[in-house]
Amino acid sequence: MTEQRSQTWRPNERMSSRRQTILVLIVFGLFAILPVFRSDYLNYMGMRIAIMALFALSFNILLGYTGLLSFGHAAFYGVGGYASGLILIHLTSELILAIVAGAAVAGLTALLVGYFCVKRTRIYFSMLTLAFGMLIYVVCYKWKSLTGGTESLGGIPRGKLLGLVDLFPLGRYYFFVLIVTALAIYVIYRITKSPFGLLIQGIRDNENRIRFAGVMVKRYRLYVFTIAGFFSGLAGGLYASLESTMFPSICDWQSSAEPIMVTLVGGVESFMGPIVGSVVFILIKELIVRFTQQWLLVFGIILIILLIGFRGGVSRFIERRFSSNLPS
Amino acid sequence: MDTYVYTLLVGLYYGMNVWLVASGLTLIFGMMGVLNFAHGSLYMMGAFLGYTFAKLCGDNFWLGLLIGPIAVGVIGATLEFFLIKRVYRLDIIYQLLITYALVLVLDNLFKIIYGSLYMSVGVPIQGGIRVLGRFVPIYYFFIIAVGILVALLLWILLNKTKLGRYLRAAAHNREMSSAVGINVPRLFTFIFGLGSAMAALGGAMTAPIQTISSGMGTAIIITSFIVAVIGGLGSLLGAFLGAIIIGLVNSFGILWLGEMSAPLPYAAMAVILLAKPSGLFGASEE
Numbered sequence: 001m002t003e004q005r006s007q008t009w010r011p012n013e014r015m016s017s018r019r020q021t022i023l024v025l026i027v028f029g030l031f032a033i034l035p036v037f038r039s040d041y042l043n044y045m046g047m048r049i050a051i052m053a054l055f056a057l058s059f060n061i062l063l064g065y066t067g068l069l070s071f072g073h074a075a076f077y078g079v080g081g082y083a084s085g086l087i088l089i090h091l092t093s094e095l096i097l098a099i100v101a102g103a104a105v106a107g108l109t110a111l112l113v114g115y116f117c118v119k120r121t122r123i124y125f126s127m128l129t130l131a132f133g134m135l136i137y138v139v140c141y142k143w144k145s146l147t148g149g150t151e152s153l154g155g156i157p158r159g160k161l162l163g164l165v166d167l168f169p170l171g172r173y174y175f176f177v178l179i180v181t182a183l184a185i186y187v188i189y190r191i192t193k194s195p196f197g198l199l200i201q202g203i204r205d206n207e208n209r210i211r212f213a214g215v216m217v218k219r220y221r222l223y224v225f226t227i228a229g230f231f232s233g234l235a236g237g238l239y240a241s242l243e244s245t246m247f248p249s250i251c252d253w254q255s256s257a258e259p260i261m262v263t264l265v266g267g268v269e270s271f272m273g274p275i276v277g278s279v280v281f282i283l284i285k286e287l288i289v290r291f292t293q294q295w296l297l298v299f300g301i302i303l304i305i306l307l308i309g310f311r312g313g314v315s316r317f318i319e320r321r322f323s324s325n326l327p328s
Numbered sequence: 329m330d331t332y333v334y335t336l337l338v339g340l341y342y343g344m345n346v347w348l349v350a351s352g353l354t355l356i357f358g359m360m361g362v363l364n365f366a367h368g369s370l371y372m373m374g375a376f377l378g379y380t381f382a383k384l385c386g387d388n389f390w391l392g393l394l395i396g397p398i399a400v401g402v403i404g405a406t407l408e409f410f411l412i413k414r415v416y417r418l419d420i421i422y423q424l425l426i427t428y429a430l431v432l433v434l435d436n437l438f439k440i441i442y443g444s445l446y447m448s449v450g451v452p453i454q455g456g457i458r459v460l461g462r463f464v465p466i467y468y469f470f471i472i473a474v475g476i477l478v479a480l481l482l483w484i485l486l487n488k489t490k491l492g493r494y495l496r497a498a499a500h501n502r503e504m505s506s507a508v509g510i511n512v513p514r515l516f517t518f519i520f521g522l523g524s525a526m527a528a529l530g531g532a533m534t535a536p537i538q539t540i541s542s543g544m545g546t547a548i549i550i551t552s553f554i555v556a557v558i559g560g561l562g563s564l565l566g567a568f569l570g571a572i573i574i575g576l577v578n579s580f581g582i583l584w585l586g587e588m589s590a591p592l593p594y595a596a597m598a599v600i601l602l603a604k605p606s607g608l609f610g611a612s613e614e
Binding site for chain 2: 127128134294
């Protein structure tokens with residue numbers, strides 16, 4: 001095993017920006033009119049999709065834009081969720097404060113863990129993130145006085161908005177989740193388009209060239225790791241208040257596999273990929289669960305077919321449709 | 329003193345259990361460069377199929393222990409031939425994902441077949457030996473012996489036989505081996521089947537002293553990853569010694585630190601990856 005597999009993820013720039021904007025507005029519009037149906041079920045599904053999309057997008061800053069495959073990303077999601085939940089239970093009922101603080105704790109954890117992880121690349125990086133992710137999982141599992149251990153951390157409230165609006169009703173919490181997610185996605189999008197974003201893509205495509213240009217490659221990888229951890233924690237905070245409980249298994253390696261699956265189903269090469277992927281993931285799950293509890297069996301088969309037959313993901317397929325007039 | 333000896337034996341038995349999974353994992357990674365997430369599921373299948381074949385043969389545990397791993401070996405070779413074979417050329421992320429998808433399929437399939445209940449199998453060798461006044465089940469010694477025997481047989485296969493020479497050649501250079509007439513794809517299928525059978529042997533053998541469930545594979549696969557990383561990815565000797573180390577870290581960790589010992593294996597893995605990513609006995613530097 002000496003041959004080095006080159007990393008050649010390239011976020012797709014082929015779709016014209018006008019078309020992309022229209023697509024984004026359509027998706028956002030669909031989500032915005034969802035509460036019209038006054039169905040808690042639909043609201044809940046919408047939130048699951050939005051939170052998963054944010055989680056997967058934060059993961060894809062690492063994989064798609066920096067070429068680093070993390071196998072412990074759920075740990076930061078979990079840390080964000082636990083931190084936000086604990087703040088809401090013990091300190092304040094101000095939801096914005098709690099989830100931002102939770103995300104900050106997750107970001108700091110990522111900064112600390114990332115300091116070690118970015119010392120390695122490729123499979124060794126993945127194995128390191130696996131090890132640290134499982135370490136965090138064990139801490140959540142064993143630190144019973146803080147997290148409740150396997151008993152789970154229950155009774156996480158949804159809190160209030162600016163001390164005025166009670167966010168407990170699912171319909172109101174839905175708008176909160178939607179706006180926070182949309183803002184976060186916009187910020188991530190701006191990051192990927194910024195000089196910083198171009199630089200990390202340069203590192204992905206040709207590490208040496210960027211290094212010779214005088215850039216501290218490891219430091220930039222650490223920045224990305226921290227940013228990814230922050231947004232993952234933000235998604236975790238939103239999740240904690242939605243479900244009102246946190247389990248240790250939310251941090252474990254099988255949870256870390258979820259954003260990977262979602263991203264690959266949607267397409268690692270485009271910014272929209274993880275968003276499309278989470279819509280597909282959650283909807284497929286909802287459909288199959290109606291027939292069998294072992295929905296993962298069917299999902300595994302779908303995943304194998306997708307990975308062998310349609311690498312590039314659903315969004316790549318859609319983009320091809322949308323941009324058939326452009327040379328590919 | 330007797331407590332230390334007992335803890336040592338428990339560590340060794342657990343280490344040998346992990347070794348049987350980690351050996352196949354390492355063999356497959358060393359030969360084909362695929363990190364196979366589904367290897368834990370093959371271990372789980374070994375436990376269930378060993379149990380079923382034992383029942384079919386009139387409660388004969390030993391026949392189950394023989395037929396179960398062979399059956400899983402055949403299943404593993406079939407999976408390689410129809411599925412895993414397609415991922416060799418792909419990027420490592422797709423390899424991990426496809427083998428992980430396989431975990432989802434196999435684990436849930438067995439959950440449907442056997443139900444989500446926990447099952448237990450009777451211990452086939454009753455009795456124990458007094459070691460320094462401490463009672464140790466004979467079956468622990470049996471597991472340790474089988475683990476060492478598998479290691480020896482594997483060493484002989486790779487180093488002393490013609491097939492072993494072909495295997496080492498194929499691992500070293502696929503194209504050249506093909507050019508001199510070695511049927512590399514068939515060797516890969518064989519190795520995958522062999523690795524699967526070893527994992528299944530581990531599952532079937534330890535079924536009597538633990539509860540078997542469809543989730544038991546996901547628990548051991550991470551420990552096997554730790555072992556493979558500590559020993560050095562792709563190094564069989566490393567996996568053998570790494571398994572013993574992790575076994576002992578586990579048993580002595582519980583003895584001395586109790587609950588606090590849970591993070592130790594992960595911490596050991598992280599430290600090794602940072603200090604020497606090629607592992608304790610691995611050859612290639614990153």
